[in-house]
Amino acid sequence: MRVLAAVAAGFALYAGSPPRELWWLAPLAFAVFAAVVRHRRARAGFGYSLLFGFAFLLPLLGWLQDFLGADFGPWPWLGVAAVEALFIGLAGAGMARVSRLPGGPVWMAAVFVAFEVLRSSVPFGGFPWGRLAFTQDTGLLLPLAALGGSALVSFAVALVGGGLAELVHRLRARRNWAAPLAAVLVPVVGGVAMLPLIGTDAEEGTARVALVQGNAPNIGLGLLNADDELRANHVAEARRLVADVQAGRVPQPDFVVLPEQVGSWGPGRTDPELSAIAEQLGVPLVVGGIGIDADGTLRNQIVQWDPATGAGDRYVKQHLVPFAETIPMRSVARLVTPFVDRFPRDMVPADEPGVLNVGGVRVGVGICYDVAYDDVYTGAVQQGATVLALPTNNAWYGHSEMSYQQLAMARLRAVEHGRAVVVASTSGVSAAVQPDGSVSEQTEQFTAQNLIAEVPLRSTRTVATELGAAPTWVLVALAAGAVLATWWLPRRERS
Structure with a gap:
């Protein structure tokens, strides 16, 4: 029964993930999972949690099969899910141990978060996909x-789930249930209390942003040889925007955002077509492309393109996709990725936040995979960004859920930072996200479309922005202390 419950809980957690707006299903799924590992031995907790992790991650990461399956079979998909499920298994082992401590749901939740942090960091820079937080793009x-x-x-999410599991146990045992009820209610009440405090007013005015989605052929790995078509589609769609603005069919934007990997530039970063589009619109562009520096360094970058002076400041991607933009173990990687031949040398990341001055607007920039990590936009807002941009290329993944999962992270x-986020995708989903997480404009997948969105510019920093990584490390410290206590307390009692 525990095996079946663990598998059912994992699949329920997936069912509560985007694009489905079933945020309440995540704490319920976690409650079943917590009940399974509660008061088990660490070894049993590991086994049950491994099953829970597989049942959650295999369908969640199904877009990897859409991406690589036709050429490489299920092994990349199964391999990534197995590695990430291993971390969830280790989390379950720790949760089983700390569940016997007073206040067990608190320590169980902290341990699970600590292993989310760990798997977001290792191996190869980590893989944050599937964090509990990313199921909560709507809700309380x-x-x-x-x-x-x-x-x-x-x-x-984990505290509500763990509290529910403990509450049910205590009700059945007719024991005091006040503490687990508090564990369930405090996060929910806290979220409700925060709702009116989420600022959306335009403290620094507003910006009218155009998002160019030029579309791409839905050919999976065939996109490796479709760079020219991808660029041509986006240049054509940008020219359509120029024609619409000049004809008065749409208002002139303050700046334009194009997706990731639209261009490819050498050290001089010249591009007559982009320069002409910027000049005709009379406003700057924010556009993504592959860049080669003077020393031969390969970069994934976003460039601010001025209508008068051309290429200006840039942001270089901080978190590179392993086995795509950077290739660990190249001789082995050839068996699971085609990017070994696409990029004969690794791209080089940066460690500087991306804040570009775009027509007088301070735009914080991240690229695609960056949005899954906590540090990219935190650094940008701390350095004065009043709006955030996310150029991305999701055309590799077909009509999968990947784009919607990424949009949930942007929300x-x-x-988190009290900023509007504009998402420009090659093939969708492009969107304008307001500072309260609501989506005001959104495209369909695999369509060519321009969006014009009015977004507020904000300067107030949230508590999360001010604290940065501090809450994360506090929870990690609580988890480590709780696990250590499970060894120390029994020894103390014996002595």
Whole structure:
């Protein structure tokens, strides 16, 4: 029964993930999972949690099969899910141990978050996909992101779930149930109390932003040889925007955002077509492309393109995709990725936040995979960004859920930092996200479309922005202390 419950809980957690707006299903799924590992031995907790992790991650990461399956079979998909499920298994082992401590749901939630942090860091830079926080792009727990970022939201989901499991146990045993009830109610009440405090007013005015989605052929790995078509589509769609603005069919934007990997530039970064588009619009562009520096360094970058002076400041991607933009173990990697031949040398990341001055607007920039990590937009807002941009290329993944999962992350980041987020995707989903996480404009997948969105510019920093990584490390410290206590307390009692 525990095996079946663990598997059912994992699949239920997936069912509560985007694009489905079933945020309440995540704490219920976690409650079943917590009940399974509660008061088990660590070894049993590991086994049950491994099953829970597989049942959650295999369908969640199904877009990897859409991406690589036709050429490489199920092994990349199964391999990534197995590695990430291993971390969830280790989390379950720790949860089983700390569940016997007084206040067990608190320590169980902290341990789960600690292993989310660990798997977001290792191996190869980590893989944050599937964090509990990313199931909460709508609902009552989302406002907590403004207090403690994604770590606090994950902790809240796990605490409500663990509290529910303990509450049911105590009700059945006719024991005092006040403490577990508090564990359930405090995060929910906290989220409700935060709702009116989520700022959306335009403190620094507004910006009219154009998002160019030029579309791409839905050919999976065939995109490796479709760079020219991808660029041509986006240049054509940008020219259509120029024609619409000049004809008065749409208002002139303050700046334009194009997706990731639209261009490819050498050290001089010249591009007559982009320069002409910027000049005709009379406003700057924010555009993504592959860049080669003077020393031969390969970069994934976003460039601010001025209508008068051309290429200006840039942001270089901080978190590179392993086995795509950077290739560990190249001789082995050839068996699971085609990017070994696409990029004969690794791209080089940066460690500087991306804040570009775009027509007088300070735009904080991240690229695609960056949005899953906590540090990228935190650094940008701390350095004065009043709006956030996310150029991305999701055309590799077909009509999968990947784009919607990424949009959910952007919605959480909007609330976390109190900033609007504009998402420009090659093939969708492009969107304008308001500072409260609501989506005001959105495209369909695999369509060519321009969006014009009015977004507020904000300067107030949320508590989460001010604290940065501090809430994460507090929860990690609580988890480590609880696990250590499970060894220390029994020895103390014996002595």
